[in-house]
Amino acid sequence: MDFSPLPTSSLIGAFLLAFPALFSIVNPVGAALIFDQAMGGRSRPERLKLARAIGFYAFLVLLGSLLLGGYILNFFGVSIGALRVAGGLVVAIRAWGLLMDPEQNEDRKVNQTESAQSHHDVAFFPLTMPFTTGPGSISVAIALSSQRPTEGDAVAPFFIGASLAAALVAVLVWLCYSASGQVMRLLGPSGARVLSRLVAFLLLCIGVQIIASGVENLVAKFLLAHPG
Template sequence: MELSPIPVGTAIGAFLLAFPALFSIVNPIGAALIFNEVMGDRTPAERRLFARRIALYALIVLLVSLWLGGYVLNFFGVSLSALRIAGGIVVAVRAWSLLMQPEVHEERKASAAEPAHGAADDVAFFPLTMPLTTGPGTIAVAIALSSQRPASGAGLLGFFGGVSLAAGCVAALIWLCYRGADSVVALLGPGGARVMSRLIAFLLLCVGVQIMITGVLGVADLIRTGHG
């Protein structure tokens, strides 16, 4: 029984599921505004270096969460359907908070990134990658996405290939947006960034609801099969 309208057993289907969700929660355009603010005293060469390192670290965080997150929870006895329902709730709640109060979310990220005054090696991962770019919310979304993997078979390879490509594209956008943070600020400004944040938060809300629906259908299928 196919529980999702998106064929997650193919690389294209997995990419189409993962990329909008990861892009929405990471929001590299909005994060670039914060990056530009906290990096205001850095030289252009230092900012480019930070952009490259943050993108690399963000890619590692995303890949580890996507590849291993679901398996770790399954190891503790969490069923795939339960993981999907819980993950969908986490994604939906996170998206709702972003949709209703994007300013609070931005202020929280900016406050967490304030101590970014050490050497590149010291601050590129913390606080500029975590929690500014890929914080707990991003990890939760990635784990929820990993719950959408096929149970077994050849579809697993396509799924992990697709979500890995999505993570790579998001990391590339982080690098581009952070590297050109000055241009992003000039183009959008804080008001434009908040409008875009609300739009992509709504998209993330839809993804969370879809993941929950998939989990509920999985539970219903198990009940029907068990009683059959």
């Protein structure tokens, strides 16, 4: 996937980079099927209230990871190039697991929702973390934050575009969870696995793209430090 026509220094470029990655790892449609099973004993108003709260919390988790993750790692001396390579590897490895064995991911998510079936205050834990936006989503968001431009004037458009992508993913979580029964009837388990593999492949491509930009950054720094 080539993002060069729309650099990440532009708002649209940042959005088009961040939205597919966050949508792929969160997978609101696939997660809605498991949410429907886990919330089967709850009333419709309860499920709608939970869906709205989960969407809001998911936005806060993704936004915090996007805005702060890269800077926190930089504080500990991790360069942008190294952060991009490491983040891209995490994204690619995560995507490879989702691509090759989506059933294992489904089983893990089902286990994460077990405690939500008998408790009332479950919107943040476990239904937001780790079910909807767990370590995988946070690591992807941090990897995306490593793509921020180094120029001061371009940083704000990047974070605005990435934040809009996080907001749209959160809205889709809210809508898909609210309509989880209809999503279940429309897709079913087989359709959800096909969708999971498609978005996992997209996420793998994005991970490779992040690695490539990190390698390019590191090579450029090496050539500057060792001219000739």
